[in-house]
Amino acid sequence: MRTVVEEVAWYGKVARRKDLMARGCTEWQIRKAVSEGQLRRIDRGYYALPDADPLDVRLALHQARRTCFTKAEQLGLWIIKAPAMPHVAAAHGRPVPGCVVHKVKGPQTLMDILRQCVKCGSEVDGLAVMESAVVLGLCTIPELRVAFAGREDARARATIDMIDPQSMSIAETVARYYLKKDGLNVQGQYYVKDVGHLDLLVEGVLCVETDGEQFHNTPQGWAEDLRRDNLLVIKGQWCLRIPARVVLGRPDVMLGWVRQALAMICSAPKPSANPAHRVAA
Structure with a gap:
């Protein structure tokens, strides 16, 4: 105890x-x-x-406490952008200077916090928070389905259907969301022999790595990225490295880069399957 x-x-x-x-x-x-x-x-x-x-x-x-995205951020859940003003819970429901007030009575559970985030934020905001709760081991997908089984939880259930428990970062989650919304086929944590797992595989031909500064802007991270990139070139695998700040702040730019890369891959000459044809060329 x-x-x-x-x-x-x-x-x-x-x-x-x-x-x-x-x-x-x-x-x-x-x-x-x-x-x-x-x-x-x-x-x-x-x-x-x-x-x-x-x-x-x-x-x-003010008889208030953190809630919604403000509480989720304190819990270490994935937040794309912190709200401009703190979101707070207060049973009295009265204004609290400089805050967004949610009228909440009684203790708040993790599911209460997630429900508030889904209602307050965009679809991708809700996905990032809910997916991180699963990835960090705070809850399971079956537990989420039980908690959000109500008539008013249709939006949350649609978000739960998008969760990938293998996601390794908020940038990967957000990139996957926008790429799928753009109509592209996306596979998470794609494994390449001798290279390891890559964040995403798009349309079965283009790898996408979403690089955050915390793990990549170090001597060890830089050396590992070079090793992986060299092996991908040797294996003939196309790969884009997109900074996490671009994924989170300018997803339109990310989508443009991916679309351009896919166009290049589609237009690249394909080697002939007939060895005689290759010799003639």
């Missing part, structure tokens, strides 16, 4: 008393943690760890 401090940390370092009590904490545990300096009471019914984010503390003073 987790301590009250661990429970508060689980909620994002600020938690409501009623939520802590619902999780099995007792009044005595909460008072003891406060008296020992492990927690601080910041408002009626709200407690925080000493290193809590100032935003969470400010929200607690």
